[in-house]
Amino acid sequence: MAIDLKELQFKYNRITSRLEKFSSFLEIEDNKTKIEEIKERLRGVSSSLKDVEDVHCKIEILDRSKANEDDLDKYKNLFYKVTSDAKLLINSISNKTDIINSNFSESNPQVKLPNIQLPSFSGSFTEWITFRDTFLSLIHNNNSLTKIEKFHYLKSSIMSTASQTIEHLTPSDSNYESAWSLLTSRYENKRLITQHHVRALFSLPNASKDAKTLRHLLHGLTSNMKALEAVNRLIIEQ
Structure with missing residues (x-):
C-alpha cells in the first residue's frame, strides 16, 4: 500500500508539474506568437484535469490525510486559467493572421502584433x-x-x-x-x-x-x- 501511495503521489506531482510548466511558458513574451507550439502544449494538458482528479481520488481511498482538497482546487483554477488563456491567445493570433493575409502579399515581412489586453472594471x-x-x-x-x-x-x-x-x-x-x-x-x-x-x-x-x-x-x-x-x-x- 505504501508503495502504491508513493507512486500515486509521484504521478500527481508529474501531472501538476506539466501544467505549471505550460503556465510559465505562456508568461514569456516571445512564446506568445508560437501558435503551433501553444496548440501542441494545450493538447498535452487537455486531459490533465481528469487525470489529476482520478489520481486524487485513488490517493484519498488509500490515505485520506494525503489527499489535499485545497491543492486540487488550486490545480483546477490554474487549469481553467491556463487553458482559457491559451485558447484566447490562439484565437487572437489566428484572427490577426487572417487580417494580415487579406491585406498584405506573401512577400511582406511578418509583423509582430500586440497582444489583446482584457478590459478591467472597478465598479465605476x-x-x-x-x-x-x-x-x-x-x-x-x-x-x-x-x-x-x-x-x-x-x-x-x-x-x-x-x-x-x-x-x-x-x-x-x-x-x-x-x-x-x-x-x-x-x-x-x-x-x-x-x-x-x-x-x-x-x-x-x-x-x-x-x-x-x-x-x-x-x-x-x-x-x-x-x-x-x-x-x-x-x-x-x-
Missing part, C-alpha cells in the same frame, strides 16, 4: 459601457471558450467594489451566467450611467493654452460624449 459607472462592450466582444460571445473559462476571465477582469458583487460564486457553467447577470443588473443603470458621465463632463478643467491640459480636456469630452451616445442607443433599442 463611467467605466461600465466600455468594459461591457469589450468583454462581450472578446470573451462573452467567444464560442471557443467554455462558460467556466469565461467565468475565470470575468473574475480576473473585475476588481474593487465590482468584485464584491460576485465574490460568493464558485466556478461553474451556471454561475457564469449568474455572475454576468448580477453585474449587468447592478451596473446597467442608464440613469446612473448618464449622471456619472454628465458629472465627469462638468468636472473637466477649463480650457487653457497648455497643451497637456487641452489634450486632457479633449479626451474627457470625447470619451464621455461617446459614452452618452451609447447610453442613448441603448434607450432607443429598448
Whole structure:
C-alpha cells in the first residue's frame, strides 16, 4: 500500500508539474506568437484535469490525510486559467493572421502584433459601457471558450467594489451566467450611467493654452460624449 501511495503521489506531482510548466511558458513574451507550439502544449494538458482528479481520488481511498482538497482546487483554477488563456491567445493570433493575409502579399515581412489586453472594471459607472462592450466582444460571445473559462476571465477582469458583487460564486457553467447577470443588473443603470458621465463632463478643467491640459480636456469630452451616445442607443433599442 505504501508503495502504491508513493507512486500515486509521484504521478500527481508529474501531472501538476506539466501544467505549471505550460503556465510559465505562456508568461514569456516571445512564446506568445508560437501558435503551433501553444496548440501542441494545450493538447498535452487537455486531459490533465481528469487525470489529476482520478489520481486524487485513488490517493484519498488509500490515505485520506494525503489527499489535499485545497491543492486540487488550486490545480483546477490554474487549469481553467491556463487553458482559457491559451485558447484566447490562439484565437487572437489566428484572427490577426487572417487580417494580415487579406491585406498584405506573401512577400511582406511578418509583423509582430500586440497582444489583446482584457478590459478591467472597478465598479465605476463611467467605466461600465466600455468594459461591457469589450468583454462581450472578446470573451462573452467567444464560442471557443467554455462558460467556466469565461467565468475565470470575468473574475480576473473585475476588481474593487465590482468584485464584491460576485465574490460568493464558485466556478461553474451556471454561475457564469449568474455572475454576468448580477453585474449587468447592478451596473446597467442608464440613469446612473448618464449622471456619472454628465458629472465627469462638468468636472473637466477649463480650457487653457497648455497643451497637456487641452489634450486632457479633449479626451474627457470625447470619451464621455461617446459614452452618452451609447447610453442613448441603448434607450432607443429598448
